[in-house]
Amino acid sequence: MKGASLAYARANDVSHALELWRRAGPDARLLAGGQSLLAGINLRLNEIPGLIDISRIGELRGVADLGDRLRIGALTRHADLQADPLVAAHAPAFAQAAPLIAHAAIRTRGTIGGSLAYADPAAELPACVLALDAEIVLRAEAGERRVAAENFFLGLFETALRPFEMIVAVEVPKIGPNRRHAVLELARRSGDYAMAGLVLAADVAGGRLHDVRLSYFSMGPAPVLARGAMAALDSDEGVEAACAALGTDLDPVADLQGGPEMKRHLAGVLLHRAVAGLLGHSPVSGGNHGRG
Amino acid sequence: MSINLSALDRPNSYIGRTVPRPNAPRLAEGRGTYVDDITLPRMVHVAFYRSPHAHARIGRIDAEAALAVPGVLRVFTGRDIAAVCSPWVAVLAHLKGLKSAPQHAIAVDRATWAGEPVAAVVAESRAAAEDGLAVLEVEFEPLPVVAEMETALDPETPLIHPELGDNLAFRRVHEAGDPDGAMASAAAVVEATFHTGRHTGVCLEPRSILAAYNRAENQLTVHHSTQAPHMIQTVLAKHLDMPEGNVRVICGDVGGSYGIKVHVYPDEMATAAIAKIMGRPVKFVADRIESFSSDIHARDHRIKGRLGVDAEGRIVALEIDDLTGIGPYSVYPRTSAIEGNQVVNLCGGPYDFANYRARTTVVLQNKTPTCQYRAVGHPIACAVTEGLVDLAAEAIGMDPVEFRRRNLVRDDAYPYTSAANMRFEGLSHHQSLAKLVEMMDYDALRAEQARLREAGIYRGIGIASFIELTNPSPFMYGIGGARISAQDGCTVRLDPDGSVVALSGVTEQGQGTEAMLAQVVAEGVGVPVERVRIITGDTQVTPYGGGTWASRGAGIGGEAALQAGLALRANILEVAGAMLQAAPETLDVIDGEVVEKATGRARMPLGELGRIVYFRGDTLPKGLPREMVATRHYITSDYPFAFTNGIQASLVEVDVETGMVRLLKHWCVEDCGRVINPLLVDEQIRGGIVQGLGGALYEHCVYSEDGQLLTANMADYLVPMAAEMPDMVVAHVETPTKESLLGAKGAGEAGTAGAPAAVMNAINDALRPFRARVTAMPFTPERILAALGRIPERRF
């Protein structure tokens, strides 16, 4: 299919983008990496009158060290996350998640801001910001505000973004010396959206986990924090108890890959593997595909 | 008779060698010419409004808003097209009882699957045509949907075509020997129900057609991405009511076809009809989304099978009950009964047994029509047979390799007629099995499997013997009344500079036909392969032929090319003899030179001979024949089909916690007779295996209960991708057919035929310690987990 014709303007900086957007109306869209948006346009899924191209705004790209936090600009590519030394040292979950997203061509264009704004429930980065307790930095013409990741994802493709408001950055606390991250997912082919996936963050000490944060993706209409399982792991009740808690934490919906029972089952398998990984019993991260 | 060509024993020999494909650099550099690359003056584009309903009465079509869209020129309904394009009914006389209803290029009154064309918008660009579609108003009255094939024949199920009386398109029952008696006396009888998932062939280049009509000459010229230009010429002429000679089909580069492009598609017929109505060139290039709902699907089968064995592990009887849903129409002109028919013909094919009963039931339903896709029926028959064979081996406690050794038709048993009445000229099951076992180091793999099981790693080894039907005679379609040529021809011409042009009726789809033809012609005439140009795919230029299907290009087209090349060589020698005052029998043509046969001494380059023949014919004796063009045709006649055989093995690892299957390695030993170009044959086998693996693990056209295709894009319809593909080891046994000089049979479908069965058996071998088994393709993690009892079963 061919997309319907639409208006296009390129923004020089953030305030220019917001001004263009206001003039184009609320149905116009910001264009970042285009990896989700352009597919939708070509399928004529929504009527979009115009695009405001933010992809060349330099101030939105890159990772900065803010002392106790990292600031990841909204236009930071998935491929940047994969390669950035600051990310690897202080927020390794992003570096672990990035190679699991799609294929190289998509990773060199797709951005973290686009991924969070799009809020695909099967996407890796929304689950990362949730497990890492990050803040999303938003800007509108009226000014800036910050929303905790836990309050940002509201439902299927739905976020706390208001009309004419954009993501400018993600700020994520740096890990302490004992803190470990694991990102695990299952997809039938490498590069596909996962059938099930998790992000686990915890301090590892005395052969057990503390201060556990556990989020799942592809498990419902939005990425979810598995609070029951987190509590069970925090209080050292064991992985089995945590898996049992997933029964209430998760309410997966069927998709083409499987029904809710399968998704729940896989969530438990992944949790076993991720915990074993953090405790040093097996490899920590990665996609499990049918790769030969 | 078969030519004695030990591959490397003479200069200027190409048959049996890996010769680079002449078209590869052009295609790799993006210099190909596909239909979409062609732009003609005054060309317009058509896009189709496709039924959103699986079954609906078509009400009012309001084109006013669409016609107001800038760039939109016209809107056509089914009735508009029916005025110039007659409907077709896809039946063949030899498929007794096959019935179907008249099908229109654009649906008239009723849409019968989600995706059927209901209207067409013609515009200055494809984008404008789609703008028109977006505002075209079509009223529908939804009708009851027949989606489920299991209940398609129930009395309470609505009829898709009431005039047919029921939803049964075709049924065939074949019986040989005394299956009931043999089953009753068997030491063990195993049975299982298999499902092969409905899937489709995903071509890199989608279906494409550019039709141009010249009123002044009443001439229709069609640029078409097709496997069978002459068949399309005939069909267009017939249904547009034109003399066949006034229709020219040109087929340039084709980006893959796999059987998808050997059928008559309503949207393509409508495009040609619109060209005739408007008198302007009209282009239609299917997009990916519409390809999924309008390209033919295949392999939607449920098969119940039973196999009886005696105490020594010999197969005594086989029973097959096949059910398949083909959509609302049998597909024109090859029909949609062939696949089920092939299942009956091919089940049990590699094995020596006499008692056989098989039934296929072909029903109509409101889904995308199904028809022939690469390896038609083979992967189904092979999976059922090999699945039952493994079950039987397990039932009597015999190693699956040993079981096959006892039951495969002996290599010295030919000619042999199978229980399904298929006649085999010469196959090599045992040689192939021996080679496979050695190549994969079977015993070592079994030992490793046992060792790893102790560590909780579940690997499985699966074996699948197969036969492949190639080089079809008119028994496939012609005897049923279809104007589809089983014969093919080649014209070879020597030009003055000593270069050679060969025109062939078989076609290039990206599989390397032209490379094969070039090397056969080069060897036949006696010229360097670089001096041969191949021309295919133009009905006004090449000899009449069948094109690409049923693995016939090398076996039929190659033999015609060899014979034409040899004939041209004889003609050249006759002239050379006169010029050199030597008896033609004492001369030969090697590497572009006329030489003395006995010594190899060069006597005259072909460029010199060409110069004299074409420009100084006055110096040659009057009356000397000087035909520097030779044409030969070839058709098989001793056997209806040239069967090939082979065997595949798959090694997999199943993660029993997640249900994920990793393909670790794949082996194939295959016997396509003479291997003309080893690299091309190996790549055919590999590509075929990949498509087979796709059907086994990934590809599935999933429908909702109301007949909506849920997997109509590349994110939801999973094609096999490189990262998941295993290493493949391919080897050959060569049993040339004695029917032709070349001795080549086909190799295009062998990989696809055996791969799904091998993987199924490997998965079930891995799952054996859990007494779990899967028989429904694709083998998804969910299905494997359900078989393992870890999650409940869910229907798809």
Ligand SMILES: Cc1cc2nc3c(=O)[nH]c(=O)nc-3n(C[C@H](O)[C@H](O)[C@H](O)COP(=O)(O)OP(=O)(O)OC[C@H]3O[C@@H](n4cnc5c(N)ncnc54)[C@H](O)[C@@H]3O)c2cc1C
């Ligand atoms: C074949 C394929 C496979 C994929 N597989 C995966 C996968 O496995 N996992 C995964 O996570 N993703 C996957 N993706 C999606 C990919 O990661 C996208 O890059 C991402 O979802 C969107 O990022 P983008 O920069 O391309 O955003 P765009 O496509 O440009 O925009 C997406 C949406 O976000 C809005 N937007 C963009 N930037 C901002 C901003 N700064 N503020 C507010 N709104 C904004 C846009 O207006 C638009 O509505 C896949 C994509 C493809 C094509």
